[in-house]
Amino acid sequence: MKLLTVDTISQAQDKLLGYAQHILPKTEKITIENAVGRVLAYDAVAQENVPNFYRSTVDGYAVKATDTQGASESIPTFLRVVEDVAIGHPAKSTIKSGECAYVPTGGMLPAGADAMVMIEYTEMFSDDEIAVYESTAVGKSVVIPGEDVKQGATVVKKGTVLRAEHIGALASAGVWEIEVFVPWKVSIISTGDELIAPYDALSLGQVRDVNTWSLNALATQCGFNVVRCIKVKDDESLFRAELENAKKDSDIVLTSGGSSQGKKDMTNDVMDSVCDEGTFTHGLSIKPGKPTILAFDKASATFMIGLPGHPVASLTVFQALAVNLWKTVTRQPPQKPLVGKMETNVAGAPGKTTFMLAKTYISDSGEFMVQPVPAKSGLINSMVDTDGYIEIDMNKEGLRKGETVFVHRFGL
Amino acid sequence: MKLLTVDTISQAQDKLLGYAQHILPKTEKITIENAVGRVLAYDAVAQENVPNFYRSTVDGYAVKATDTQGASESIPTFLRVVEDVAIGHPAKSTIKSGECAYVPTGGMLPAGADAMVMIEYTEMFSDDEIAVYESTAVGKSVVIPGEDVKQGATVVKKGTVLRAEHIGALASAGVWEIEVFVPWKVSIISTGDELIAPYDALSLGQVRDVNTWSLNALATQCGFNVVRCIKVKDDESLFRAELENAKKDSDIVLTSGGSSQGKKDMTNDVMDSVCDEGTFTHGLSIKPGKPTILAFDKASATFMIGLPGHPVASLTVFQALAVNLWKTVTRQPPQKPLVGKMETNVAGAPGKTTFMLAKTYISDSGEFMVQPVPAKSGLINSMVDTDGYIEIDMNKEGLRKGETVFVHRFGL
Numbered sequence: 001m002k003l004l005t006v007d008t009i010s011q012a013q014d015k016l017l018g019y020a021q022h023i024l025p026k027t028e029k030i031t032i033e034n035a036v037g038r039v040l041a042y043d044a045v046a047q048e049n050v051p052n053f054y055r056s057t058v059d060g061y062a063v064k065a066t067d068t069q070g071a072s073e074s075i076p077t078f079l080r081v082v083e084d085v086a087i088g089h090p091a092k093s094t095i096k097s098g099e100c101a102y103v104p105t106g107g108m109l110p111a112g113a114d115a116m117v118m119i120e121y122t123e124m125f126s127d128d129e130i131a132v133y134e135s136t137a138v139g140k141s142v143v144i145p146g147e148d149v150k151q152g153a154t155v156v157k158k159g160t161v162l163r164a165e166h167i168g169a170l171a172s173a174g175v176w177e178i179e180v181f182v183p184w185k186v187s188i189i190s191t192g193d194e195l196i197a198p199y200d201a202l203s204l205g206q207v208r209d210v211n212t213w214s215l216n217a218l219a220t221q222c223g224f225n226v227v228r229c230i231k232v233k234d235d236e237s238l239f240r241a242e243l244e245n246a247k248k249d250s251d252i253v254l255t256s257g258g259s260s261q262g263k264k265d266m267t268n269d270v271m272d273s274v275c276d277e278g279t280f281t282h283g284l285s286i287k288p289g290k291p292t293i294l295a296f297d298k299a300s301a302t303f304m305i306g307l308p309g310h311p312v313a314s315l316t317v318f319q320a321l322a323v324n325l326w327k328t329v330t331r332q333p334p335q336k337p338l339v340g341k342m343e344t345n346v347a348g349a350p351g352k353t354t355f356m357l358a359k360t361y362i363s364d365s366g367e368f369m370v371q372p373v374p375a376k377s378g379l380i381n382s383m384v385d386t387d388g389y390i391e392i393d394m395n396k397e398g399l400r401k402g403e404t405v406f407v408h409r410f411g412l
Numbered sequence: 413m414k415l416l417t418v419d420t421i422s423q424a425q426d427k428l429l430g431y432a433q434h435i436l437p438k439t440e441k442i443t444i445e446n447a448v449g450r451v452l453a454y455d456a457v458a459q460e461n462v463p464n465f466y467r468s469t470v471d472g473y474a475v476k477a478t479d480t481q482g483a484s485e486s487i488p489t490f491l492r493v494v495e496d497v498a499i500g501h502p503a504k505s506t507i508k509s510g511e512c513a514y515v516p517t518g519g520m521l522p523a524g525a526d527a528m529v530m531i532e533y534t535e536m537f538s539d540d541e542i543a544v545y546e547s548t549a550v551g552k553s554v555v556i557p558g559e560d561v562k563q564g565a566t567v568v569k570k571g572t573v574l575r576a577e578h579i580g581a582l583a584s585a586g587v588w589e590i591e592v593f594v595p596w597k598v599s600i601i602s603t604g605d606e607l608i609a610p611y612d613a614l615s616l617g618q619v620r621d622v623n624t625w626s627l628n629a630l631a632t633q634c635g636f637n638v639v640r641c642i643k644v645k646d647d648e649s650l651f652r653a654e655l656e657n658a659k660k661d662s663d664i665v666l667t668s669g670g671s672s673q674g675k676k677d678m679t680n681d682v683m684d685s686v687c688d689e690g691t692f693t694h695g696l697s698i699k700p701g702k703p704t705i706l707a708f709d710k711a712s713a714t715f716m717i718g719l720p721g722h723p724v725a726s727l728t729v730f731q732a733l734a735v736n737l738w739k740t741v742t743r744q745p746p747q748k749p750l751v752g753k754m755e756t757n758v759a760g761a762p763g764k765t766t767f768m769l770a771k772t773y774i775s776d777s778g779e780f781m782v783q784p785v786p787a788k789s790g791l792i793n794s795m796v797d798t799d800g801y802i803e804i805d806m807n808k809e810g811l812r813k814g815e816t817v818f819v820h821r822f823g824l
Contacts (some may be wrong), residue, residue, distance in 0.1 A: 155792055168626030364427075368750075
């Protein structure tokens with residue numbers, strides 16, 4: 001008989017990571033046009049210096065700074081205007097001593113010029129001559145080539161989940177094609193004759209299948225590719241056939257439903273026989289969510305996760321295991337949690353990590369407050385109108401009112 | 413000659429809202445299977461009581477509570493077991509005094525029973541009789557029909573941007589089809605001969621077109637439907653033709669590029685003539701981002717926004733105007749900003765609202781800190797690795813080190 005292993009979250013995470021080399025995601029080339037939410041697989045480097053020319057930050061005249069030494073309101077310097085540079089076009093002249101060129105904001109300084117004089121400190125003196133009433137210094141009001149970013153320098157780091165700001169930065173550095181990770185394919189298989197889909201009629205004694213749809217949504221939020229959501233009857237051979245089928249095209253197979261002991265045993269036995277590495281975690285020391293089963297099939301490179309039936313637990317376990325693993329293998333930095341103060345005391349469960357949904361708000365005194373929402377007060381009300389979840393360490397009795405806590409968000 | 417109007421952000425928002433009745437988004441029916449990120453158009457109500465039966469929260473026996481009065485370790489009560497209820501099936505019996513039925517966790521209590529006794533406090537006494545060693549009370553370990561949510565009650569409120577938790581709650585209340593807002597169609601038109609697409613070769617003096625791609629990304633993040641991203645040459649008649657074309661199928665037309673005065677005038681003149689209501693805002697008292705032009709065409713129900721050329725400004729103005737308007741008309745609650753403490757002093761611009769990108773982090777002492785990232789220190793570095801933006805009120809000199817501030821995020 002096989003020993004049943006109950007793991008902490010971090011033990012289970014470590015075991016998953018041990019197998020992760022077998023399911024490292026592939027990468028693919030896309031353009032920045034369709035890159036929102038994708039994870040960058042390699043550092044994206046600047047294709048050119050930004051800017052790629054000496055750029056003026058003001059409207060005015062490009063000069064040799066030494067020519068303006070000593071210039072003042074009362075004793076101007078006179079310079080000959082040799083060019084009127086247009087924005088978006090290269091400057092053609094080479095400025096010699098005694099010469100200057102008009103350059104608009106964003107325009108290019110001609111060769112030989114090393115500083116700008118703002119137009120406000122100049123005056124047209126004749127058709128091709130200006131009076132300069134202020135001295136300037138080398139580099140004044142000029143951005144030098146590569147000052148924003150140098151050719152070949154990293155613009156956006158690998159592991160970044162791309163948002164508008166990153167895509168703008170890539171565009172500005174001439175990066176059009178990027179290499180991103182191909183999302184994992186996920187199958188969601190629910191079991192349980194008592195679980196009724198939201199689109200079917202409900203009879204007395206039956207409950208709705210919640211987890212298939214919340215997991216489908218969360219997997220989608222994370223950018224995973226959900227390839228199937230199916231329901232199988234409580235029949236071992238049908239369940240086995242679906243797992244066998246799913247492992248052909250999935251990186252992760254989630255099973256949901258079956259909180260009763262008999263069904264847990266069935267899930268464990270079937271996963272154990274379908275996966276060549278078998279089941280390696282048979283429970284998590286967390287609350288809620290103990291009945292979690294983990295298995296790995298090396299031949300098809302598929303993780304199987306038998307999730308707990310409790311709707312909040314199935315989301316938190318999916319987040320803590322599958323999403324966490326994805327973030328690790330794609331080298332994403334850990335989630336930046338929200339930081340707030342507990343509104344009330346809340347008890348933990350000694351020896352178990354407790355996960356609890358939480359709501360955040362800004363108090364009248366401007367503090368960011370965290371209100372725990374225990375699931376027992378009503379499942380539906382506990383799921384809507386929350387901003388994430390808090391975690392109570394297994395070695396802590398609970399969290400105290402006023403204590404600073406982190407709120408983790410699903411899907412980030 | 414038309415007077416040019418410079419508005420504050422809230423004046424411009426009010427003007428947009430005045431026209432908003434003409435471009436209220438349509439709604440459409442979808443299923444919760446594909447609902448992530450969509451905005452609920454009407455309150456979603458429970459299709460049935462949740463639960464729809466008297467549900468046990470423990471493994472044990474359903475009893476009449478009065479039958480167990482006085483039961484104890486030393487003086488048990490004896491009850492006849494008349495049914496073994498299976499999970500997912502209706503209980504068939506009616507419990508009379510002296511009778512009980514086995515009910516597993518999640519199972520249905522038979523009629524007549526009003527409480528549960530946990531199996532731990534019972535013992536099989538004969539084939540169809542148990543001894544009960546503890547008294548129970550009416551309602552003990554029982555969830556009554558509608559206790560979680562009553563049929564017809566609101567499960568998820570209109571204006572909610574749907575995430576996994578909401579979709580789980582909808583599933584649990586038997587809601588499969590929902591009515592959501594059809595996203596606005598957005599056209600992005602960039603102008604400026606000096607602006608070069610990231611996929612084209614860059615010549616000396618030219619700069620990359622950043623805004624088309626960051627705006628395309630941000631519009632996508634917000635769930636808008638970007639119908640075109642095109643670039644037109646600096647030619648008034650070509651620009652006019654593209655605006656005329658875009659207003660046929662867009663709710664919002666964004667134009668970008670053209671920071672020079674001549675180009676601003678051209679954008680203003682063409683928008684003014686293409687839109688039957690003309691241009692009504694010719695600048696915003698914000699920093700950066702003054703050159704913003706707003707126009708409305710009633711006949712085609714299209715807003716046109718001439719965005720400033722500064723990449724950070726174009727994102728913040730799009731967020732403050734277009735995203736804010738969408739959130740208002742779809743009745744979304746305002747964004748919950750991040751709340752943190754300023755790391756340093758930062759100066760504002762008297763008479764102008766200042767927008768500045770910001771980075772957040774957790775200090776060694778566990779405080780949520782906000783680090784302003786002035787755009788002048790380098791465009792690319794200011795865009796990546798930030799978490800959102802802070803706003804400095806036009807009537808404030810700046811923000812002080814240690815002051816509590818809100819960080820707003822793009823796309824939320």
